[in-house]
Amino acid sequence: MSKSNIEVNFITCGVHYVNIPQSNVRILCGAPSDIVKLLMKKNHITSKMENGFFCETGPNVILLSDVTIQNFSFSNLCEFPVLQMLYRQGMLIPNHPNNTGSKPIVMGLKEQVDSQIEYILRGNYGLINQEEIEETGIDSKTALDMMNMKLKFAFGKIKSPSELLKSIYLDSNQETQIQNDVSITREDLNIYKISYEGEEVEVDLNLKIGESYEIPYELDFFNIKKSYFSIIHSGQGDGWNVDNPSMSSVVMFQGKIYLIDAGPNIQNILLSLGIGLNDITGIFHTHGHDDHFAGLTDLLKIDHRIKYYATKLVRVSVMKKLSALLNISQERLDNCFEYIDLKFDMWNDVDGLEVKPIFSPHPIENNVFIFRTFWLNGFKTYAHLSDLTSFRVLDSMVKEEENQIGITPDFNNKIKSSYLTPVSLKKIDAGGGMIHGELEDFKDDNSKKIVLAHTSTSKVTNEQLEIVSCANFGDVDELIPTEKNYLRHSIAYYMKDLFPKIQKNKIQVLMNCKIKSFEPHETIINENEKNENVYLLLSGAVKLTSSINNKSKTIFSGILIGDISAMTENKSSESYKTMSYVNALVIPRDIYTHFIGYDYLCDILMSRMSLGIVFDEFEIFSDFLSINTQNKITESIKKIHLDKDQPYEMNDSGLYLLVKGKIEICGSESCSIIIDNGDFAHETIFDNNANVYKYKILEDCEIYVIPRGIIEAIPIIYLKIYSAYQKNKKILF
Secondary structure (H helix, E strand, O other), rough: OOOOOOOEEEEEEOOEEEEEEOOOOEEEEEOOOHHHHHHHHHOOOOOOOOOOOOOOOOEEEEOOOOOOOEOOOEEEOOOOHHHHHHHHOOOOOOOOOOOOOOOOOEEEEEEHHHHHHHHHHHHHHOOOOHHHHHHOOOOOOHHHHHHHHHHHHOOEEEEEEEOOEEEEEEOOOOOEEEHHHHHHEEEEEEEEEEEEEEEEEEEEEOOOOOOOOOOOOOOOOOOOOOOOOEEEEEOOEEEOOOOOOOOOEEEOOEEEEEEOOOOOHHHHHHOOOOHHHHHEEEOOOOOOOOHHHHHHHHOOOOOOEHHHHHHHHHHHHHHHHHHHHHOOHHHHHHEEEEEEEEOOOOOOEOOEEEEEEEEEEOOOOOOEEEEEEEEEEEEEEEEEOOOOOHHHHHHHOOOOOOOOOOOOHHHHHHHHHHHHOOOOOOEEEOOOOOOOOOHHOOOOOOOEEEEEEEOOOOOOOOHHOOOOEEEOEEEEEEEEOOOOHHHHHHHHHHHHHOOOOOOHHHHHHOOOOEEEEOOOOOOOEEOOOOOEEEEEEEEOOOOEEEEOEEEEEEEEOOOOOHHHHHHHOOOOOOOOEEOEEEEEEEEHHHHHHHHHHHHHHHHHHHHHHHHHHHHHHOHOOOOOHHHHHHHHHHOOOEEEEEEOOOOOOOOEEHHHEEEEEEEEEOOOOOEEEEEEEEEOOHHHHHHOHHHHHHHEEOOOOEEEEEHHHHOOOOOOHHHHHHHHHHHHHHHHH
């Protein structure tokens, strides 16, 4: 039996690596976050020295997913795979053995390829001209200086991605040549056939329900208490470190939780730390490179806009990239976050925590942060110095004449001084190279403690340990000790949110109940068993499952579980199992019934019965929604009845939930989709010209319409609808 010419390697769900050695074609089929690390872990990327050059193997072609997001994860993140091809493989490096004149190839549907091209452009350069910089409020002289610095990083020119990459569109569904007699054909949504010399293989880039992309490293679980002012080390690596998450930190201040950056796999990272998405108050963002950016969609898996803290310069740069990646307008993207713009070189007050953003030279817009709060003997301070530029590189960028590109001597000295500001705790990027910091620069830093980060390896020499300390994932530096029990303090807030009319004395009774800590993967309530206690989730995340309706969802803090089954003394129709360390208030059934039930049970039951048809029958509502959000949705609903064959145009912009009946949605020519009970129509939310769609009422219909404004204020629903819209548009047009 002859050996196949086409090697197909499974990497993770929805991703394959196709190698055709005879043609020198190596195709990465699917490019989710951290895919380069996975290829390294599975030995599909290896390294060696050749003729004095560092050489890596790896893909030279990327096949994109037909859709941007699957199961709420980015499917197409080509920035790091392309960087690996250009620099670590050496395809762009002068005189490198792998620089043969060939360009990396990005192929897929035109919409996806063009989106990736713009996203890669923004990932390489951020804001691409002086005008864009000035639009963020930067004065013209400073904007010119920033642009000259950017051009120095870019070797004098902002290159278009087309100068670096080759694009292949696969919209025709016909056989298309890649190179060297290798061809590809799109057969269906995310289904492709790759052919070479009479052989062919099929690859499927779809994620099935419940599937997710693998993460390259293992993380332990931690039960970290809420504190007054402390730093949790949530990532020490860089975009190539296969054993550690990318550089990030979690700031706890007065019991509130803030993130610094959102790299790949941020939700898994937070769960490992015992933090649920609903526990997060906001994110401080340094810049938009993927190892600090790719987790932003994970932060949208909740029902409210998360607070986004950065300077306007960085915020605009990041959101232009995210807009390109999602192929969504900036106006609609702005619905997903609550922007709070910070001022450079000033102490900005964030609910009592003072934050100073400092401009840091980088190929794209970047601000590092210093945090402080006053305590005994003065301020306690933390500096998060992500993606620095080494003093050696800064010195090489100083321009001798005014009209040259580069930086001024004064700016050079200012940046160095800001990096060396003495603080209580400092985390530094010591990744080295052209765009990162070097440990040697901090040998005379007078900070009390310096922590090493943003490195591609976990190995540290004795010489390095004379300058810095090492931190492992989950380590905590407590800057101000905690005397208050912030978990117990949160009980009153959550109960008032659940029961707006509850009396203060009843809250005090509940606050006297015990708080229990559950370990990861521990069952709190079993399905088909009676539960004697009601639980108020105070931190972490829990998976709800039910065999009765095959339901599964993740729920976070602020939610009661087991209340109805406990009060009615019936068996629970659902099971609840922890996904992380979880802290919950344990309320005995008798106490809950006496102080809560008599006043509120009737209202709760009636509310849940009326909402059930919306929130139980439609998969789009299967994720976490607070009681307040559910109420806003149901209060906004407009009900419509349509008779069979009745002409109808969806003129109201919103989400159309088909409670009963059947509708055919028609696009171009003979393309159509039929929806029935439990499905929804959403075209009017995303297409300004919704008249391109025609609707045929195939059966008598009952429809609930939720206005667009309500949907746009709920990020998790908004982006789930957008993902469905992308898939349907491929079918209809």
